[in-house]
Every structure is written in structure tokens, then in C-alpha cells.
Amino acid sequence: MNIKQTLVKNITWMAALCGVLVGVESALARPAPSFSLTDTQGKAHSLSDYAGKFVVLEWINHDCPFVKKHYNSDNMQSLQRKYTGLNVIWFSINSSAPGKQGNYPVDKWNSMVEAKKAAPTALLLDPEGTVGQAYGAKTTPHMFVINPEGEIIYEGAIDDKAGYADDEIAGAVNYVAAALDAAMAGQPVATPSTKSYGCSVKY
Amino acid sequence: MVNPTRVQHSAGWRVLTALMFLAATLPLGAAPRAELLSSVATVRPGDSFQVGVHLVLEDGWHTYWRNPGDSGAAPRLRWHLPEGCSAGPIEWPAPQRFTEGGLVSFGYEKDVTFLVTLQTTTNLAPASVMLIRADLSVLVCKDACVPHEFSLRAGMRLADETTPADSDRLARLADANARLPVADPDWRFASLREEENLLLFVDLPTTVDVATLQDSLFFPSTPGQLELSVASRWTMRDGMHALQLRPTAAVEPRAPLDGVLVWPESSAAAHRAVHVHAPPP
Numbered sequence: 001m002n003i004k005q006t007l008v009k010n011i012t013w014m015a016a017l018c019g020v021l022v023g024v025e026s027a028l029a030r031p032a033p034s035f036s037l038t039d040t041q042g043k044a045h046s047l048s049d050y051a052g053k054f055v056v057l058e059w060i061n062h063d064c065p066f067v068k069k070h071y072n073s074d075n076m077q078s079l080q081r082k083y084t085g086l087n088v089i090w091f092s093i094n095s096s097a098p099g100k101q102g103n104y105p106v107d108k109w110n111s112m113v114e115a116k117k118a119a120p121t122a123l124l125l126d127p128e129g130t131v132g133q134a135y136g137a138k139t140t141p142h143m144f145v146i147n148p149e150g151e152i153i154y155e156g157a158i159d160d161k162a163g164y165a166d167d168e169i170a171g172a173v174n175y176v177a178a179a180l181d182a183a184m185a186g187q188p189v190a191t192p193s194t195k196s197y198g199c200s201v202k203y
Numbered sequence: 204m205v206n207p208t209r210v211q212h213s214a215g216w217r218v219l220t221a222l223m224f225l226a227a228t229l230p231l232g233a234a235p236r237a238e239l240l241s242s243v244a245t246v247r248p249g250d251s252f253q254v255g256v257h258l259v260l261e262d263g264w265h266t267y268w269r270n271p272g273d274s275g276a277a278p279r280l281r282w283h284l285p286e287g288c289s290a291g292p293i294e295w296p297a298p299q300r301f302t303e304g305g306l307v308s309f310g311y312e313k314d315v316t317f318l319v320t321l322q323t324t325t326n327l328a329p330a331s332v333m334l335i336r337a338d339l340s341v342l343v344c345k346d347a348c349v350p351h352e353f354s355l356r357a358g359m360r361l362a363d364e365t366t367p368a369d370s371d372r373l374a375r376l377a378d379a380n381a382r383l384p385v386a387d388p389d390w391r392f393a394s395l396r397e398e399e400n401l402l403l404f405v406d407l408p409t410t411v412d413v414a415t416l417q418d419s420l421f422f423p424s425t426p427g428q429l430e431l432s433v434a435s436r437w438t439m440r441d442g443m444h445a446l447q448l449r450p451t452a453a454v455e456p457r458a459p460l461d462g463v464l465v466w467p468e469s470s471a472a473a474h475r476a477v478h479v480h481a482p483p484p
Contacts, residue, residue: 195427200274
């Protein structure tokens with residue numbers, strides 16, 4: 001028996017053995033890690049304060065070209081306005097370490113929120129990166145949607161256009177809006193997990 | 204902080220020349236340079252020829268492979284070609300792996316050449332010179348990421364014979380071709396899901412020193428297929444070499460595993476990079 005046949009035979013045998021395991025990989029919602037962070041106004045927010053509500057977490061760094069794409073086009077702000085208007089809690093979270101790109105003093109954060117007409121419930125500061133690491137936030141943006149039961153029902157990219165060019169907003173499928181719309185209507189989330197895209201979080 | 208302003212290389216030879224003069228005389232910091240290299244001086248309509256987009260990066264900066272990894276974005280080329288000339292896909296040189304804060308990315312530092320084959324047709328519009336233009340959008344990162352855009356041009360005469368470009372350009376293109384992964388039918392691959400892992404089986408040619416397999420790194424070409432920060436390791440299964448990888452929760456279980464195996468310069472391996480196509484059973 002030649003090498004190729006051996007390879008094929010062995011793999012077929014192992015596939016038979018492991019076949020039961022293939023396809024078991026279902027998207028079980030994981031519990032959202034609890035956190036308590038201070039916003040740019042000095043107010044503390046714990047995830048447990050918002051039990052019973054949908055919560056969106058958006059990792060942010062305004063010096064990142066991918067974040068700029070979503071803010072220069074008003075894409076992020078319009079999502080924030082729409083869903084906070086539907087009683088969704090929306091936290092933008094910055095996990096840049098002190099001295100790293102995107103870590104600003106609070107007064108600069110507040111003036112940026114105003115200049116960009118950003119409309120999250122609050123902008124939370126995570127300079128030690130503990131909340132970012134607990135969630136596994138890799139990029140800016142990186143999005144998480146938490147249901148009223150405290151489970152992560154969506155995590156990953158904001159949409160399916162993984163670039164930073166301004167012309168990539170139009171026609172993009174927005175995964176966050178899709179997850180919120182489905183879950184708020186009592187439907188399962190069709191795409192519960194995607195690969196996030198963007199700049200690395202500056203831990 | 205890095206100046207996030209885009210370096211816009213404007214259309215028009217005179218403006219381009221002026222900008223190049225400025226770039227040479229002003230300290231622009233992290234500005235990369237790009238050039239369009241053609242393998243030919245003249246083209247006979249109907250022939251194909253290779254071009255390279257050569258990008259030179261400042262020390263410490265990197266750009267990305269077709270799969271950028273956990274962060275970043277792949278470079279993008281947009282061609283502006285005359286009727287009767289069309290561009291093939293980018294041939295990507297073997298990438299390097301970068302890790303930063305637990306995140307893994309794939310790409311290039313110092314310099315890289317993206318190779319593309321252009322095909323002409325015999326009904327190419329008659330003109331003494333064929334001008335080609337490639338608009339390159341590239342994200343260059345160090346601690347921060349800066350987008351750059353280049354409008355690159357080259358010209359070649361249409362003639363009865365296709366003739367090569369000068370020896371300097373040919374040497375640079377030969378170097379770039381040497382950095383491409385090879386498609387070697389003597390290397391065979393298969394992938395298999397095993398509990399939380401994805402096994403990449405490798406059936407290597409008998410001429411290859413098995414020990415050098417340990418030096419290689421696997422780069423998946425599809426974004427989002429693998430948890431890149433989970434260390435991969437070589438293992439044996441039934442006398443076969445298998446690389447144990449961790450798939451993401453989002454991955455389609457029956458998706459083939461495609462990518463490249465790359466050996467570092469320091470390895471004694473004869474191969475520098477081979478294409479991997481590993482279908483499931």
C-alpha cells in the first residue's frame with residue numbers, strides 16, 4: 001500500500017471514529033463576564049446593574065483607521081442612537097494601556113464623544129485591559145451583544161466588510177443589528193460568532 | 204503619536220515627480236515607498252507578462268498577508284488597464300508571523316513584492332506605448348496603524364516581440380518569485396476535526412528531512428478559521444505527521460484547510476514555503 005492510500009485509509013478510519021464529534025460544535029452562548037468600570041463622567045457601571053436588558057459592548061480606539069471608518073460615516077453613531085432608543089444599553093470601551101495609542105485623559109474623551117456626536121449609554125475606561133482580556137477583545141472595533149439573561153449572543157465583527165476604506169460601509173451586512181433585531185423579536189441569532197477585524201487592542 | 208494623514212500620491216507624472224522630490228527631501232517619518240516593476244520593456248499583443256508591486260517599509264513597520272490574522276487588513280490592488288489587457292490575482296510571497304499583546308498577525312516587514320500576471324490580447328488597441336496603473340491601498344502598522352495609498356504607473360511599448368526589462372528589474376522580480384510558496388504535488392495534505400482540535404496531516408516527500416518539519420509555521424489563508432494565539436504542535440497519529448491546530452467556534456466543520464507552510468531562513472530545510480490544500484475526509 002502506498003503512502004497516499006495509507007493516508008486516506010487512516011484518515012477515513014479516524015473520521016469514522018470521530019464522526020460523532022464532527023458537527024457537535026454548536027454555538028452555546030457563554031455567560032458574559034461580569035465587570036465594573038468607570039465611565040468618562042466618573043460614574044461606575046457594573047454589568048449586573050443592567051440585568052434584564054440587552055447590552056452592547058463596543059471596543060473603541062479613535063486613532064484606529066477601522067474605527068474611523070465607522071465614525072466618519074456616522075455608521076456607529078446611528079446604531080448607538082437607534083438601539084439606545086430601543087432601551088438597549090450601549091457601552092463603548094477603551095482598553096488602551098496608559099501611554100499606548102488611544103488612551104486619552106477623560107476631558108479629551110468627553111470632547112471627542114461630543115465632536116463625533118457619539119451616542120453610547122456611556123464610554124467606559126479599561127486602562128488595565130482586564131475587561132478586554134476577560135471578553136477576549138482582540139480588535140477595535142470588536143463587538144459583543146449580551147442578552148437580558150446575561151449571555152453573549154453575538155461576538156465578533158461589526159459587519160462583513162473587513163476593510164478600513166470609507167466605501168465599505170454601503171452594502172455591508174451588520175451583524176450587531178442582525179443579532180439585536182433577531183433576539184429582540186424572540187428569534188435565534190443566525191450568526192452568533194464571527195472573526196472581528198480592525199486594529200489590535202492596545203493592551 | 205503617528206500622524207494618521209494619508210499619503211496621497213496624486214495622478215499625473217509631474218505631480219508624482221514633485222511628490223517624489225518632496226519625499227526625498229522632507230523627513231516624512233514612517234512613509235513607505237512603492238514602485239511598479241514590469242518584467243518587460245516591450246510587449247507583443249497576445250503575450251502575458253509579470254509585474255511586481257514593490258513596497259519598502261520603514262524599520263519596525265509591517266503590512267499584511269492575504270489573511271492579516273487577528274488584526275489588520277490585506278493590501279488591496281486596483282488595476283487601471285487599457286482594453287485588451289487584464290490582471291490576474293495577486294501571488295502572495297510567504298508571510299511572517301508577528302505577535303503583539305497576545306494577538307497574532309501575518310505579513311511582511313522591510314520590503315515585499317506582490318506579483319501579478321498581466322495578459323494581453325491580440326486585439327489590443329493600437330498605441331505606441333501601453334500605460335498601466337495600479338492603485339495600492341495598504342495598511343502599515345507598528346504600535347499604530349496608518350493607511351497609505353499609491354497610484355503606481357508603468358509603461359511598455361507594443362511591438363512585434365516581447366523583450367525583457369533591464370537586468371536590475373529582472374533581478375528584483377526574480378528575488379520576489381523566489382519568495383513565493385511552491386505548489387509541490389509530492390507534498391500531500393488532509394485535515395481532520397478531532398474533538399476541539401483540527402489536525403493537519405502531512406505526507407511529505409521521502410527526500411525531505413522529517414526533522415525540519417518542526418521548524419515550519421503554518422499560515423491559514425482563510426481569515427477566522429483558527430485560534431491563532433493557541434500554540435500549534437506537531438504530533439504523530441498512526442505513523443503520520445500531523446499539526447494540531449485549534450479551530451474557532453465560527454468555523455464551518457467541513458471547510459478545507461488551505462494555507463502555506465513556511466520555514467524560517469535559519470532552518471536547514473530545502474523548502475522555504477509550500478502551498479497547503481488540506482481537504483476534510
